Amino acid sequence: MTSTPNRNEDGPGIAFVCVQNAGRSQMAAAFAEREREARGFEDLEVVTGGTDPADAVHGEVVDAMRDAGIDLRDRTPREITPEEIDGCAYVVTMGCSAEGVCPATWSGENRDWGLEDPHGKEPEAVREIRDEIESRVNALFDELEDARSAD
Incomplete structure (x- = not known):
């Protein structure tokens, strides 16, 4: 049983x-x-970061998320630290492999979603990637709800 x-x-x-x-x-x-x-899930913390952060969230991503009702204009890419990852139950990488991202001491569950990078893509392609991410996040939260119900 997963907590x-x-x-x-x-x-x-x-x-x-x-x-x-x-x-x-x-x-x-x-x-x-x-x-x-x-x-x-008020107590659940969510963190995001990169191993080599860009200067800004990609414009095409901001546009696609605005279409979905979410404003990313105030977000800034940031570096993720090994300490942040170490305390996670789940580390989800986006298609860039866990080997270069997760520290050897990390003991949680890694999922690599293997998604195409939206940077430089046409709006329709970015929306498809966005929709796939939304679907996977929803499925992850379905799992969390199932685990909470089993507790």
């Missing part, structure tokens, strides 16, 4: 990580924050 990931003394429950933290991981974190509120 619901909550913040512990080491860090957040779910981390969404990619290289630049300017596209996929930003979208995933925003959808996770929305689901956390909608499903009553």
Whole structure:
């Protein structure tokens, strides 16, 4: 039985990580924050970051998320630290492999979603990536709800 990931003394429950933290991981974190509120997971912490952060969230990502009712204009890509990842029950990478992202001491569950980078893509392609991320975040929260019900 899996327990619901909550913040512990080491860090957040779910981390969404990619290289630049300017596209996929930003979208995933925003959808996770929305689901956390909608499903009553107040204690669940969500963090996002990159291993080599960009200067800004990609414009095409901001536009696609605005179409979905989420404003990312105030978000800034940031570096994720090993300490943040170490306390997570889940680390979700976006298609950039866990090997270069997760520290050897991390003992949670890694999921690599293998998603295409939206940077430089046409709006329709970015929306497809966005919708796939939203679907996967929803499925992850379905799992969390199932685990909470089993507790």
